[in-house]
Amino acid sequence: MPKLTIEELDKLREKAVAKLRLRESGENRGKVTIHLGTCGIAAGGRQVLTALLVEVEKLGIKDITVTTAGCAGLCSREPMATVELFGQAPVKYVDLTADKIKKILAEHVVNGKTVKDYALAIGSERVG
Amino acid sequence: MPYRLNVMLCTGTGCVSNGAFNLLEAFKTEIRKHELHEEVAVIPTGCNGFCAVGPLVVVQPDEIFYQKLRVEDVPFLVQEHFLKGRPVKKFMYTPPETKEPIPIMSNIPFFGKQMLIALRNRGLIDPENIDEYIARDGYKGFTKAITMMTPKQVIDEVKASGLRGRGGGGFPTGLKWEVAFNTQSDEKFIIINCDEGDPGAFMDRSIVESDPHSVIEGVLIGAYALGVKQTYIYVRMEYPLALKRFYIAIEQAKEYGLLGQNILGKGMDLEIEVHRGAGAFICGEETALIRSIQGFAGEAQAKYIYPAQKGLNGKPTIINNVETWANIPQIILRGSNWFASIGTRGKNGDGGSTGTKVFSLVGKVNNTGLVEVPMGITLREIIYDIGGGIKNNKKFKSVQTGGPSGGFLPESLLDLPVDFDELLKAGAMMGSGGMVVVDEDNCMVDMARYFLDFVQSESCGKCIPCREGTKRMLDILERITYGQGTEDDLLKLEELSRLIVESSLCALGGTAPNPVLTTIKYFREEYEAHVKNKKCPAHTCKSLITYTIDSKICIEKGHGCGVCRKNCPQTAITGEIKKEHRIDPTKCDKCGICFDVCKFDAIYVD
Ligand SMILES: Cc1cc2nc3c(=O)[nH]c(=O)nc-3n(C[C@H](O)[C@H](O)[C@H](O)COP(=O)(O)O)c2cc1C
Ligand code: FES
Ligand code: FES
Numbered sequence: 001m002p003k004l005t006i007e008e009l010d011k012l013r014e015k016a017v018a019k020l021r022l023r024e025s026g027e028n029r030g031k032v033t034i035h036l037g038t039c040g041i042a043a044g045g046r047q048v049l050t051a052l053l054v055e056v057e058k059l060g061i062k063d064i065t066v067t068t069a070g071c072a073g074l075c076s077r078e079p080m081a082t083v084e085l086f087g088q089a090p091v092k093y094v095d096l097t098a099d100k101i102k103k104i105l106a107e108h109v110v111n112g113k114t115v116k117d118y119a120l121a122i123g124s125e126r127v128g
Numbered sequence: 129m130p131y132r133l134n135v136m137l138c139t140g141t142g143c144v145s146n147g148a149f150n151l152l153e154a155f156k157t158e159i160r161k162h163e164l165h166e167e168v169a170v171i172p173t174g175c176n177g178f179c180a181v182g183p184l185v186v187v188q189p190d191e192i193f194y195q196k197l198r199v200e201d202v203p204f205l206v207q208e209h210f211l212k213g214r215p216v217k218k219f220m221y222t223p224p225e226t227k228e229p230i231p232i233m234s235n236i237p238f239f240g241k242q243m244l245i246a247l248r249n250r251g252l253i254d255p256e257n258i259d260e261y262i263a264r265d266g267y268k269g270f271t272k273a274i275t276m277m278t279p280k281q282v283i284d285e286v287k288a289s290g291l292r293g294r295g296g297g298g299f300p301t302g303l304k305w306e307v308a309f310n311t312q313s314d315e316k317f318i319i320i321n322c323d324e325g326d327p328g329a330f331m332d333r334s335i336v337e338s339d340p341h342s343v344i345e346g347v348l349i350g351a352y353a354l355g356v357k358q359t360y361i362y363v364r365m366e367y368p369l370a371l372k373r374f375y376i377a378i379e380q381a382k383e384y385g386l387l388g389q390n391i392l393g394k395g396m397d398l399e400i401e402v403h404r405g406a407g408a409f410i411c412g413e414e415t416a417l418i419r420s421i422q423g424f425a426g427e428a429q430a431k432y433i434y435p436a437q438k439g440l441n442g443k444p445t446i447i448n449n450v451e452t453w454a455n456i457p458q459i460i461l462r463g464s465n466w467f468a469s470i471g472t473r474g475k476n477g478d479g480g481s482t483g484t485k486v487f488s489l490v491g492k493v494n495n496t497g498l499v500e501v502p503m504g505i506t507l508r509e510i511i512y513d514i515g516g517g518i519k520n521n522k523k524f525k526s527v528q529t530g531g532p533s534g535g536f537l538p539e540s541l542l543d544l545p546v547d548f549d550e551l552l553k554a555g556a557m558m559g560s561g562g563m564v565v566v567d568e569d570n571c572m573v574d575m576a577r578y579f580l581d582f583v584q585s586e587s588c589g590k591c592i593p594c595r596e597g598t599k600r601m602l603d604i605l606e607r608i609t610y611g612q613g614t615e616d617d618l619l620k621l622e623e624l625s626r627l628i629v630e631s632s633l634c635a636l637g638g639t640a641p642n643p644v645l646t647t648i649k650y651f652r653e654e655y656e657a658h659v660k661n662k663k664c665p666a667h668t669c670k671s672l673i674t675y676t677i678d679s680k681i682c683i684e685k686g687h688g689c690g691v692c693r694k695n696c697p698q699t700a701i702t703g704e705i706k707k708e709h710r711i712d713p714t715k716c717d718k719c720g721i722c723f724d725v726c727k728f729d730a731i732y733v734d
Binding site: 004010018056057 | 130132133167189190211212213214252253259260262263264265266267268271275383384385386388390392393394
C-alpha cells in the first residue's frame with residue numbers, strides 16, 4: 001500500500017463506507033426484505049437475494065437496507081420480497097426471479113413506483 | 129458484493145475471557161458449512177459495553193442483540209437466523225421485570241440513555257482494520273485540522289469546547305495545550321496515558337481495544353497543533369489485547385502514511401513509541417510516568433513546574449488520558465460548539481463539564497459494564513436506568529466514584545448531577561471514571577479499609593505523610609473492623625487525613641484519605657456502631673458478628689435436619705437429627721455457610 005494523499009484518503013473512505021453501510025440501521029430511506037424461509041430458499045430466494053445485492057452495489061444505492069426474514073406465510077408464491085420505503089405502506093412481491101427483483105429495485109426503490117405486475121398486496125402488514 | 133448480514137462479535141477482554149474467540153471460530157465454521165460465507169460476515173469488535181451479558185453479538189443491519197452465547201448455541205442460531213431469517217428469541221436480552229425479550233439493541237434500556245463520543249465506534253468496526261475506522265469519518269478531523277486550520281486555531285477550538293482531562297483531575301485540555309504551545313523549545317513531546325490503575329476501571333483499555341485509531345487521530349491533531357514529532361503511549365503490561373491492537377493500528381497507520389514521515393504529503397512527521405508499564409498505580413500520575421519512561425523508578429515529583437512547560441527530558445510535554453485523546457477528532461470535525469452544547473456549563477458560561485464521560489459501572493448493579501453518558505446525568509439515572517438497579521433486590525447503600533482518590537456518596541445524593549465540580553463539592557471525585565455500587569451487605573468501614581489498603585501498598589514511598597500516614601490510618605481501620613476501635617479513633621482518622629492531604633508530595637497521598645473522609649461524613653453511624661456497640665450493621669466484619677441457631681424454628685420447621693452440621697467446615701455445629709442444633713462460638717469461623725444452606729431461616733446473624 002503506497003502512502004496516501006488527502007484525496008486518496010477521501011476516495012478510500014467512500015469505498016469503505018459502501019462496504020460498511022449494511023452494518024448500520026436507522027437513517028435509511030427504506031428496506032428490502034427477502035423472505036428466506038425453507039420454502040423461500042427452496043424456490044430460489046437466495047439467487048434473488050444475490051441478484052439484489054449485486055445490483056444495489058452496482059447502482060451505488062446507499063440509503064437502503066437489504067435484509068432477510070423468515071417465511072411470509074404464502075409458500076406457494078415464493079420467492080417473495082417486501083419493499084418498505086419509510087413513511088409508505090409496505091409492498092409484497094411474489095414469484096420473484098433475479099430479473100424481476102432488478103426491475104423492482106429500479107422502479108420501486110429508486111423511482112418510487114410500485115411494480116404492479118409482481119405485487120401481491122400493498123399495505124398488508126408490517127414486516128419488521 | 130456487500131454482505132447482507134454482519135455479525136458483530138464482541139472480542140473485548142470481558143467477552144474474550146468468557147470464550148468469545150471460540151465463538152468466533154464456531155460462527156465461521158458454521159457459516160461456511162451452510163455456504164453463507166459470501167453473504168454473512170463475522171466481525172470481531174471491541175467491548176460493546178454490556179459486559180454483564182457477554183459473550184454477545186449484534187447482527188446488523190437489523191441490530192439484533194444476542195447475549196450469553198455458548199459455542200453449542202451457534203449451529204441453531206446460524207440455521208434459524210442467518211439461513212432462515214428467524215431471529216432467535218431465547219438468546220435475546222430479557223429484562224427480569226417484563227420477561228419479554230427485546231430483539232433490538234437500542235431498545236434495551238442499558239443502551240438507551242447513553243451517548244457515544246469517545247466510544248463512537250464501539251461494536252461497529254473491526255478495531256484491527258483501519259479501513260473501517262476511515263469509513264466512519266476516521267482521520268477526517270485530522271485532515272480538516274491540517275488543511276483548514278492553523279495550530280493556534282486548533283488549540284482555540286479545543287479550548288472553546290470546554291474539554292477537561294478525562295484522566296482524573298479534569299484540568300482543561302485546551303489550556304494545557306496552550307501552555308505548551310507558548311513555551312519556547314526546540315523539541316516538544318506528547319504522552320498518551322493508558323496506565324489506568326484504578327480498581328474496577330477499564331475505560332481506557334476498552335477504548336484502545338475497540339477503537340485504537342481514534343486515539344492515534346487525536347494525537348495527530350495534538351502533534352500538529354504543538355509541532356510535536358515524537359509521542360509515547362504508556363500502557364500497562366496487564367493489557368495484552370489493548371497492546372496488540374495498538375501495535376496493529378500503528379503499523380496500519382504507517383502503511384497509509386498517517387504516521388511516519390511527510391504525513392499525507394503535508395510535510396508533517398510523527399512517531400508513536402509504545403512503553404509498557406509494569407502496572408503500578410503511581411505510574412499513572414504524570415510526573416511518575418515521565419520518570420518511568422526515562423528509565424527511573426516511578427516516583428512522583430513535586431509539581432513546581434508543570435510538565436507542559438518542562439516534562440520529558442526537560443522539554444514541554446503534553447500528557448493526556450486515552451479518553452481525552454479519543455474525544456479530540458470529533459471536537460475538531462464537528463466543532464467546539466457542538467461539543468460544548470453537551471453536558472453542563474458553569475455559572476458564567478465557563479467551568480462546568482462539557483461532553484460525555486465513560487464510566488465502568490461495577491459492583492452490586494444488575495447491568496455491569498461500560499457506559500458513556502452526557503455530563504450532568506444524575507447518579508440515579510446511571511445506576512437505575514442504565515444499570516438496571518441493585519442486584520438481588522437488595523437495598524442501595526452507596527456509590528463510590530473516582531477510584532482510590534474519590535469517595536463514597538449516600539442515597540440522599542443520588543440525584544447529584546455527575547460533573548467534575550459537583551462531585552468534588554460532595555467530597556468525591558470524577559476520577560478516571562470507576563463507579564462502584566455498594567449495597568446493604570457491604571460494611572462502609574470495610575470498604576474504606578479496602579481502598580486505603582490499596583493506596584497504602586501502591587504508595588511509592590518517597591514522602592513520609594503518604595508512606596507512613598496511610599499505614600497508620602490503615603492500622604486504625606483494621607482495628608475498628610476487629611472490634612478494637614475507640615471513639616478516639618474517629619478523631620485520629622480525621623486528623624491524620626487532614627495532615628496527609630496537606631503535606632503529601634503528590635495527589636496519591638493528597639487524595640488517599642477521601643474514601644475514609646466520605647464514609648465518616650455520610651455513614652458515621654456505621655463507624656459508631658463498630659466502636660461503641662462493637663457491632664457491624666452490615667454483618668461483614670467477622671469479629672463483630674455471631675451466628676446463632678434459633679432452636680424453636682430448627683425443631684419445629686426443620687425438624688433438626690442437620691444440613692448446617694454437615695456443611696460446616698469447622699465442625700462447629702453439634703446436634704442430632706430431629707434434635708436441637710447448636711453452634712460452638714469458639715470453633716465458629718463466621719464463614720456463613722450454615723446461614724446460606726439452612727432452608728428454614730433458622731440461623732440468624734447479629
Ligand atoms: C495516583 C495517581 C494515579 C493516576 N493514574 C492515572 C491513570 O491511570 N491514567 C490517567 O490518564 N491519568 C492518571 N492520573 C492523572 C495524571 O496524573 C494526569 O493528570 C492525566 O493523565 C492528565 O491527562 P488528562 O488531562 O487528559 O486527564 C493519575 C494521577 C494520580 C495522582
Ligand atoms: S467485553 Fe464484550 S461487552 Fe464488554
Ligand atoms: S505516592 Fe509517592 S509521594 Fe505519595
